[in-house]
Amino acid sequence: MSQETVTFSINEKEITVPKGTTVMEAAKKNDVYIPHFCWHPGLPIAGVCRFCMVKVDGRPKMEIACNLQATPGMKVFTETPEVKDTHKWALEFHLVNHPLDCPICDQAGECRLQDYYMEVGKYKSQMERPKVLKPKALPIGDDLVLDTERCILCDRCVRFEEKITKTGALGIFNRGDRAVVGTYPDKKIHHNYQTNLVDICPVGAFTSKDFRFKQRVWFLKDKPSVCPGCSTGCSVDVYAKPEVRSYFRVKPRESDVNGHWMCDVGRKTYRHMNQEERLRSGIVTGADGFRTRSRFDEAASVLAAKLLEADTNDIALLVSPQYTCEEYNAFFSFFVGKLGVKKVFQWREPTEKIETFDGILYRGDHNPNTRGLADALKKHGLPSDVKNGFDDLARSGAKLVIALVPEIGFQYPSLNAQISKLEELSFVSLWTINGTVFSHKGIAHAIPMKGYAEKKGTFVNFEGKVRELAHAFPAGSDDARDVVEVVAVLSEVLSHSN
Amino acid sequence: MTQEKPKILLKFEGMPNGRALKTYMAHSGYEALKKAFAMSKEDVINEVKASGLRGRGGAGFPTGLKWSFVPKDMPGPKYLICNNDESEPGTFKDRHLCSVSPHMVIEGMIIAGFAIGANKGYIYTRYEFQEEIGQVEAAIKEAYEAGLLGKNILGSGFDFDLDHYTGAGAYICGEETGLISSLEGKKGQPKLKPPFPAVSGYLARPTIVNNTETLANVPHIILNGAKEFRKYGSEKSPGTKLFSISGALGKPGVYEVPLGYSWNRFLNEEAGGLLPGLSLKALIPGGASAPLLTPKECEDLTLDYECMAAKGTMLGSGAIMVIDNRQSMVELLRCTIEFFAHESCGQCTPCREGTGWLNNIMVGINDREVGADSVDRLHLVSKQMGGRTICALSDACAMPVMSYVQKFSDELKAHLAKG
Numbered sequence: 001m002s003q004e005t006v007t008f009s010i011n012e013k014e015i016t017v018p019k020g021t022t023v024m025e026a027a028k029k030n031d032v033y034i035p036h037f038c039w040h041p042g043l044p045i046a047g048v049c050r051f052c053m054v055k056v057d058g059r060p061k062m063e064i065a066c067n068l069q070a071t072p073g074m075k076v077f078t079e080t081p082e083v084k085d086t087h088k089w090a091l092e093f094h095l096v097n098h099p100l101d102c103p104i105c106d107q108a109g110e111c112r113l114q115d116y117y118m119e120v121g122k123y124k125s126q127m128e129r130p131k132v133l134k135p136k137a138l139p140i141g142d143d144l145v146l147d148t149e150r151c152i153l154c155d156r157c158v159r160f161e162e163k164i165t166k167t168g169a170l171g172i173f174n175r176g177d178r179a180v181v182g183t184y185p186d187k188k189i190h191h192n193y194q195t196n197l198v199d200i201c202p203v204g205a206f207t208s209k210d211f212r213f214k215q216r217v218w219f220l221k222d223k224p225s226v227c228p229g230c231s232t233g234c235s236v237d238v239y240a241k242p243e244v245r246s247y248f249r250v251k252p253r254e255s256d257v258n259g260h261w262m263c264d265v266g267r268k269t270y271r272h273m274n275q276e277e278r279l280r281s282g283i284v285t286g287a288d289g290f291r292t293r294s295r296f297d298e299a300a301s302v303l304a305a306k307l308l309e310a311d312t313n314d315i316a317l318l319v320s321p322q323y324t325c326e327e328y329n330a331f332f333s334f335f336v337g338k339l340g341v342k343k344v345f346q347w348r349e350p351t352e353k354i355e356t357f358d359g360i361l362y363r364g365d366h367n368p369n370t371r372g373l374a375d376a377l378k379k380h381g382l383p384s385d386v387k388n389g390f391d392d393l394a395r396s397g398a399k400l401v402i403a404l405v406p407e408i409g410f411q412y413p414s415l416n417a418q419i420s421k422l423e424e425l426s427f428v429s430l431w432t433i434n435g436t437v438f439s440h441k442g443i444a445h446a447i448p449m450k451g452y453a454e455k456k457g458t459f460v461n462f463e464g465k466v467r468e469l470a471h472a473f474p475a476g477s478d479d480a481r482d483v484v485e486v487v488a489v490l491s492e493v494l495s496h497s498n
Numbered sequence: 499m500t501q502e503k504p505k506i507l508l509k510f511e512g513m514p515n516g517r518a519l520k521t522y523m524a525h526s527g528y529e530a531l532k533k534a535f536a537m538s539k540e541d542v543i544n545e546v547k548a549s550g551l552r553g554r555g556g557a558g559f560p561t562g563l564k565w566s567f568v569p570k571d572m573p574g575p576k577y578l579i580c581n582n583d584e585s586e587p588g589t590f591k592d593r594h595l596c597s598v599s600p601h602m603v604i605e606g607m608i609i610a611g612f613a614i615g616a617n618k619g620y621i622y623t624r625y626e627f628q629e630e631i632g633q634v635e636a637a638i639k640e641a642y643e644a645g646l647l648g649k650n651i652l653g654s655g656f657d658f659d660l661d662h663y664t665g666a667g668a669y670i671c672g673e674e675t676g677l678i679s680s681l682e683g684k685k686g687q688p689k690l691k692p693p694f695p696a697v698s699g700y701l702a703r704p705t706i707v708n709n710t711e712t713l714a715n716v717p718h719i720i721l722n723g724a725k726e727f728r729k730y731g732s733e734k735s736p737g738t739k740l741f742s743i744s745g746a747l748g749k750p751g752v753y754e755v756p757l758g759y760s761w762n763r764f765l766n767e768e769a770g771g772l773l774p775g776l777s778l779k780a781l782i783p784g785g786a787s788a789p790l791l792t793p794k795e796c797e798d799l800t801l802d803y804e805c806m807a808a809k810g811t812m813l814g815s816g817a818i819m820v821i822d823n824r825q826s827m828v829e830l831l832r833c834t835i836e837f838f839a840h841e842s843c844g845q846c847t848p849c850r851e852g853t854g855w856l857n858n859i860m861v862g863i864n865d866r867e868v869g870a871d872s873v874d875r876l877h878l879v880s881k882q883m884g885g886r887t888i889c890a891l892s893d894a895c896a897m898p899v900m901s902y903v904q905k906f907s908d909e910l911k912a913h914l915a916k917g
Contacts, residue, residue: 053886128869174844176850177854
């Protein structure tokens with residue numbers, strides 16, 4: 001069925017859009033920028049900031065683009081002197097009571113108010129008398145701090161709580177220039193989507209406890225990736241300072257999977273890649289039984305030697321669903337295809353409830369690639385059902401176990417208990433980014449892995465959509481590798497030995 | 499144009515037991531309703547259209563036209579709301595009307611409900627009208643008992659239920675979509691338009707909001723015809739209108755006169771003229787949000803929509819405030835701005851920050867804490883507040899401020915210079 005369309009013009013350029021499209025949406029699609037604060041593509045229209053004023057030919061008053069449906073032949077102008085003057089004044093009104101504390105505000109550098117000031121403002125304040133003072137530094141949620149003085153009352157956060165989380169946790173209280181955003185008395189925000197409020201806040205009213213005061217945003221680099229926190233596979237941008245190998249935050253990137261949002265659990269998936277938490281070097285055990293840290297090459301050759309000695313029937317693989325399809329393919333091609341290993345077990349969290357779903361984004365399967373792993377297992381003729389394989393592994397009598405440890409350790413409450421179980425087996429090689437493995441004295445061997453933001457590849461999400469990890473930061477440690485790289489080295493060493 | 503002084507809306511004023519249903523019935527009360535039930539819905543709307551009745555709440559929008567915006571064949575409930583939340587400073591005509599003739603309002607509502615296909619109506623009365631609230635509720639009870647409200651009214655097959663509701667005293671709840679928000683139990687703030695209430699109003703259903711006085715005119719129009727209604731007033735402003743006049747006058751109060759009535763005659767005959775020894779300094783012709791007029795501008799003034807518009811002000815709700823020569827324009831302007839800054843709901847930025855900013859400047863002027871350019875800044879800021887917001891409160895603040903600055907800037911500047 002063909003959709004009805006409307007042809008109209010913006011700045012005398014003809015545009016055809018589906019009927020019902022607003023001028024704001026049409027402009028956005030056609031790269032015409034109409035400044036705005038309260039409009040957000042993921043939220044209902046509020047029409048309160050009155051910033052997106054445009055001139056429509058033949059109409060006496062200017063109109064807001066966000067609530068203006070394009071009609072045939074409509075002529076919209078976004079850059080006439082009258083419109084620009086309106087924008088300048090709209091900015092001035094927004095700044096009348098704003099504290100202008102940019103130098104100490106976390107939003108500086110990604111603040112629309114600041115951006116517009118540089119674009120259309122740059123004037124001196126006309127205020128001769130004190131501004132309206134409002135409450136500051138309010139610990140309004142588990143991860144949120146609210147500054148109601150910086151707030152421009154755009155209502156985005158209120159609409160988010162109404163329409164997305166459906167908690168109605170926020171409201172605007174009082175009236176006129178005394179109006180403040182806040183929660184109801186003695187209530188705080190506790191849900192799993194809080195930090196979206198920080199993202200959608202166009203100014204520095206909402207800041208994240210996790211991120212505030214840690215880093216100026218202009219020092220950060222961001223790369224698109226996919227959240228590994230659950231099987232939804234939200235598109236994200238990971239923010240890091242690669243020169244000091246530090247990660248700072250994860251933010252959602254718009255996609256058809258997650259819309260504009262992501263959950264707070266997913267936001268935590270950067271910490272394990274930082275120096276203090278990750279396994280930066282390999283672990284090897286000498287002939288004297290002492291464990292030492294090692295470079296990657298040494299750890300790889302120790303493992304290669306073990307593989308050469310071992311009977312294929314004594315080798316077992318323990319695989320978690322937190323690696324990319326490309327890694328599984330390389331891993332199984334080598335161990336199953338080439339070496340003929342038959343004992344393959346899945347590493348699952350025993351307490352997981354994979355069928356649960358919060359109705360927004362977060363799923364009970366806390367692995368980004370359960371589907372990808374199942375596909376890879378099937379492809380290599382192995383049983384692919386989701387099953388925690390720890391007991392089977394113990395019974396299998398394997399003497400050499402190679403384990404792809406779950407990357408996101410906090411999603412595996414039993415992780416340390418499970419690693420302890422592995423300590424009882426004869427020789428276990430853990431491939432992991434998790435720094436805590438070193439404290440497990442029985443673990444004789446480990447290879448340090450790259451984090452998800454440091455590799456390219458794909459996950460397959462719960463509904464079978466391929467999610468691409470499109471860009472990679474340099475590895476957070478010199479010895480970190482992804483599975484493809486480790487397998488390549490092992491394969492190389494083994495082929496020379498034959 | 500006639501200068502007769504008919505009593506239509508205030509027919510029952512001063513009549514013994516005039517508020518009672520019995521009295522109302524004795525003077526052809528609810529006859530218009532019977533007549534309406536014998537007409538088609540379209541004919542009722544057309545009769546009101548032909549009468550040229552304009553909304554008496556302030557904006558003066560043609561009532562029949564407003565009714566015709568309600569989608570006719572849309573299934574599901576529709577609503578009629580009587581806006582009795584009279585809160586424009588200086589206005590007290592609806593208070594008087596609903597006290598004198600509550601049944602005239604109720605009859606008007608049933609007819610309007612019938613015409614637009616609404617089976618449920620609300621009267622939304624200003625909280626402070628405690629005495630009138632009781633009177634309106636008593637009248638609703640009487641009407642229910644007489645079978646004039648409820649199911650199958652007068653055997654017509656038409657059902658109409660009427661409830662009474664009071665706000666919490668906010669000026670903004672007199673704005674029709676602010677009123678609807680309040681009635682819905684939400685914070686009283688205006689809604690973004692489009693969609694307009696006639697399509698999506700109360701509970702997102704088609705809703706008509708009419709002023710009390712507007713609805714009270716309906717029985718007269720239906721019973722006696724549009725032509726009879728047009729006997730008074732002018733071509734574009736037909737009918738009679740209530741004016742509430744206040745100030746240092748011989749007889750301040752509420753008066754009914756035909757639209758187009760001479761201002762000078764109204765001042766001197768109805769309102770009893772200025773008190774001895776006083777002279778006119780300024781006139782606020784339509785509530786605090788109307789730009790004020792100088793005595794010279796008042797010389798040939800007539801009380802109708804067109805004349806007011808020609809003089810750059812508005813008839814508004816018919817709230818006339820007479821400012822005599824003793825009054826300080828600084829104090830008057832300070833009070834006016836303070837009112838709007840207090841009553842702005844705060845959702846649109848130009849209004850929220852603009853009214854507050856004006857108040858801030860005005861306090862500075864009053865206390866002589868700011869420079870002489872502040873008077874001009876009042877005008878500059880006001881100019882940017884007009885026509886930019888969801889509702890008209892921003893304009894309602896900006897328009898009078900600009901008129902004060904234009905017409906009394908010398909007095910404002912002289913006040914600052916004294917410091």
